Amino acid sequence: MAELPVLISRPGERAGPLAAAIEARGLPVKRLDVMHLEPLPETPATRTAWLDIDHFHKVVVVSPFAAECLLEALDRYWPQLPMGIDFYAVGASTAALLHRGLGVRVHVPSPSAGEDTSEALLRLASLHALDGQRVLLVAGEGGRPLIAETLASRGARVTRLAVYRRCLLDPDPAMQMWLANGDYRALVVSSGEILEHLARWCTDAALNQPLIVSSSRLATLAGRLGFNFPVVASGATPAALAVAVARSSAPEEADVDHDDLEKG
Structure with missing residues (x-):
């Protein structure tokens, strides 16, 4: 499973710090690029x-x-x-x-x-x-x-x-294939609009993969959309989301210095 990427949906330049926080935990990242601001x-x-x-x-x-x-x-x-x-x-x-x-x-x-x-x-x-x-x-x-x-x-x-x-964008063909097959470690979403958009391409395989969300409100929405394994991060900062990604697949990796969560 180590080679499977974490898919992130955060738009624009904000995707960079999130990708870096997850990659710092030794996990590969792929950006979905489904929203343009x-x-x-x-x-x-x-x-x-x-x-x-x-x-x-x-x-x-x-x-x-x-x-x-x-x-x-x-x-x-x-x-x-x-x-x-x-x-x-x-x-x-x-x-x-x-x-x-x-x-x-x-x-x-x-x-x-x-x-x-x-x-x-x-x-x-x-x-x-x-x-x-x-x-x-x-x-x-x-x-x-x-x-x-x-x-x-x-x-x-x-x-x-x-x-x-x-502006919502369709995932490119490779991303659509990953969503269809569930070929990823986790999907990270911190926007309800993006979550509803991505659900259109998610088959049962994707719905049974870990979904990392930034609030209980998004977890509730995820449940309504059919996602079976939402993991609620402690916030929307890159550090908080990266901790939740690690926790979703290997709880022992999720130890964190709480001071890091203040930085985001």
């Missing part, structure tokens, strides 16, 4: 939001690619970042990008929180009492409305800004 053209509403960013009390960023789009816009419109804005990120990778790009403290759920990262973010105490506060939510096109709806229910005036779109 592309920035949306700037609209008058988008431009107004960037120009008025100093009017917002909080900025919530839901993904690394959303963070990249935000950083590019702020570089164009704000040579000096306005003071007094609290930044929030759904995950550690997004928070790291914002910290490097802006030099700001970023509120982020603890990696030990596990579960769904959006729900973990919403449990932060500073997002509970929001009467009259203006919140900018920087996200992709579509997606779940959980964050926007919850913040609005807590009194926030939420502006949701879609800055990129997700």
Whole structure:
């Protein structure tokens, strides 16, 4: 089984750190490349939001690619970042990008929180009492409305800004064959949209292989789609997912320094 690859579905540049984390455990990796992220053209509403960013009390960023789009816009419109804005990120990778790009403290759920990262973010105490506060939510096109709806229910005036779109791609013929035959050690998925997309090519052989997911919400979805062996990682960071990959096939390989899980 050692020669079988781990299939990863994380799109774009974010696939690199995940592949490296898994390969560091001596496991070969193949990338599925089934989703392409592309920035949306700037609209008058988008431009107004960037120009008025100093009017917002909080900025919530839901993904690394959303963070990249935000950083590019702020570089164009704000040579000096306005003071007094609290930044929030759904995950550690997004928070790291914002910290490097802006030099700001970023509120982020603890990696030990596990579960769904959006729900973990919403449990932060500073997002509970929001009467009259203006919140900018920087996200992709579509997606779940959980964050926007919850913040609005807590009194926030939420502006949701879609800055990129997700484009699903069919797996190439070789990848389709691997999914059809279950010729892989494990499949790693941290997006419900990608999981539903890939299920179209998964036969019984694939449905009986380990599926590594980043939250219990995804595990529930996997069960509905017919996957029989979902393994829930402690989070969506490369380190957490790599630990779960090792645990899925050889529990003795899954020992980990918990400090590594903070890095992601």
